[in-house]
Amino acid sequence: MVAELPIAATGTLRTFCEAGMLRLIDFHLARRLAQLTGEADPEVILACALAVRELRLGSVCVDLASAAERLQPEADLDDGTTEAAWLELPWPDAQSWLRRVAESATVATTPEVEAPFRLDGSLLYLDRYWRQERALAELLRARSGIGSDPVQVEFATDERLDEHQRAAVTAALSHLTTVITGGPGTGKTTIVARILEALAPTAPRVALCAPTGKAAARLLQEVGGATGHTWGGTLHKLLGLRPRSSGSEFGPDNPLPYDVVVVDETSMVSLELMTALVSALSERSRLILLGDPHQLRSVEAGAVLADIESADDLVMEPGGSLARLQNNYRSNPEINYLADAILEGDAEAARAAVESAETIELVVFSAEVDPSTLPTLRHDSLATATSVRGHAIDGEGDAANKALNRHRVLCGHREGPFGVTHWARSLRAWLSTELDDYGFDARHYAGQPLLIQRNSDLFSNGDTAVVVRRADDELVAVVDRPEGALWVAPSLLDDATDLHAMTIHKSQGSQFDRVSVVLPPQGSPLLTRELLYTAVTRAREGVRLYGTWEALAEAVGTPARRASGLAGPEPG
């Protein structure tokens, strides 16, 4: 990758740009904000540019004390290569760097001072995010101080809830804020229904929400019937956030009119959105946060669920509680065992789990191989495409969508030899030689699998669809919606993308019988524990990993790095 060099960057700053550690946008924004406050010290601008960069990559701040050891350049996501120059970077001495940053007029160090950046200990923030983080921590701590009237629940002796699930139900009925974490299939949805049923007499006004329209629709469909007055939708809609403005309908002066607010897929909620939500809750309304903190995080800055879970003092007695669900009732034990080894960071156990499992396999794949020549991939994809197409030709939309969910190819990368675009194109080209009228060039064809990438009144970003032939020979796209299939003209989905493969990011919240996971290559910044865990836990029955044992070990050994001050300093 040839880094784009900012013309005004000289000396140290230029070296950091050349090594791919900073991008043009990081440098320009930092320099502009520094100029406004009369700052020209390159080391201070470097620190500010790194804070901007880290925000762009999903951390709310940068830890200057450990930046030299921890920060890596952004690899070219297209081909997974990294530059070696960063190993030689002239990092400033941490102590004097921190002192110069603290003395700069660009950086505030005490609450009453306003400046574009904020230094808190060794963490450097854009001030706005420091304020959000502080506001969220204060709001959560304040809610923890308010006791709520416990609602009693009696579990029937034959009630199918394990001890962790019962503890979580009891916790949510006795606290104002409850965080319930658990992997896929651990019963989060099941217990929310039970909680709402018990709360219905005293807390009937319920909002069910999630960061994505797809997850919100699924939650509403699955538990919306548990109580009488349920609203369901995205967090943006719940708060009445106005596009292109920082304002929202609901906030501290106009609290949300609900007794209970349930948030699903909380791991994907950004710091900004979570702060807006908690500040819009009335003092008496219960908040139930559900999610899997080990999954991939929000694309925007903040890893709020993981931070809240690991902090000691944000959600605590008497008003708050944490509950963890442990047993996955959906996936097979081999997949659960591998997922546990990944979370424990135990690469040897993960390898042993793959080698000993009957339902999990690693197929060696390198960049030179055309994916569609791999016999195992041919087998899995042809079986799925044949079944989807068979139902599509018979006009069976529901069955076609079901067949589509039996197997999915998941890639960490978007572009390059390990990416979605390449794998989908290769597979589709090969399938078109195996199946009649499986149009390689056709805009729409019976059995075409599609991924919707935008929200509309009818469907949500992340919904999938299959093109089906109706009895009158017309082609229709059948969108798989939680509330039931939606039949629309294929032209409405002209901007949907081919679903012969999808990114692991997009697959969050979905499960399939079997998945084929294309691992990013060694050295890729996407090759992390969270990515691998998210991919593997999408499967109920079987997993094929395409990559190398080395890449698998590197993923298991690389927890994704997100700096924030919510949960205290990162462990060394």
Ligand SMILES: Nc1ncnc2c1ncn2[C@@H]1O[C@H](COP(=O)(O)OP(=O)(O)OP(=O)(O)O)[C@@H](O)[C@H]1O
């Ligand atoms: N204690 C239990 N015993 C047996 N089966 C259970 C138990 N709890 C939940 N299940 C079943 O396990 C499956 C997964 O449960 P559920 O959908 O509630 O999990 P989830 O955590 O919400 O999953 P996801 O994260 O994928 O939404 C369901 O079919 C549910 O009926």
